Amino acid sequence: MPFAVENLPPCAGCGQCCHLVVELSPLWDDVPEALVVEHEGVRCMDQQGDGACVALDRVTGLCTIYERRPRVCRDFARGSALCLRVVAGFRGAWLTPNEGSG
Numbered sequence: 001m002p003f004a005v006e007n008l009p010p011c012a013g014c015g016q017c018c019h020l021v022v023e024l025s026p027l028w029d030d031v032p033e034a035l036v037v038e039h040e041g042v043r044c045m046d047q048q049g050d051g052a053c054v055a056l057d058r059v060t061g062l063c064t065i066y067e068r069r070p071r072v073c074r075d076f077a078r079g080s081a082l083c084l085r086v087v088a089g090f091r092g093a094w095l096t097p098n099e100g101s102g
C-alpha cells in the first residue's frame, strides 16, 4: 500500500532523508570540511554507522548546519516521491499497530 502524504510525520521527527547519501557540488556547497568524506572521487556528507548524516542532531532530528546545508538538502521536498519512499521504508516507527495493519 503506498504511503500517503497525509501520513507523513513532521519533518523534525523524521529525518529519513538525512540517512541518504548526500553528494556535494563543488559549485554550490560550502559545508564544514570536517563533515566531508570522499567516495571514489565524489565529495559527500560523511555518515554515521546507521547511515545518518554526521550533521544530523540525533536528539532534535534537525540539521546542525542548516544555514550551510547542501543544495540537494535544500531542494529535497517533503511529500516528494523520494520522501514518501524513504518514509515508507521506516513507517513502522510512526504508525500505530492499528494504522499499520492492512
Ligand code: SF4
Binding pocket: 008, 009, 010, 011, 012, 014, 015, 016, 017, 018, 076, 077, 078, 079, 083, 084, 086, 087
Ligand atoms: S522531507 Fe520527508 S523524509 Fe525528509 S524529514 Fe521530511 S518527512 Fe522525513
Ligand code: SF4
Binding pocket: 017, 018, 019, 022, 045, 053, 054, 055, 056, 057, 062, 063, 064, 065, 066, 069, 070, 073
Ligand atoms: S546536511 Fe543537514 S539537511 Fe543535509 S542530510 Fe545532513 S543533516 Fe540532513
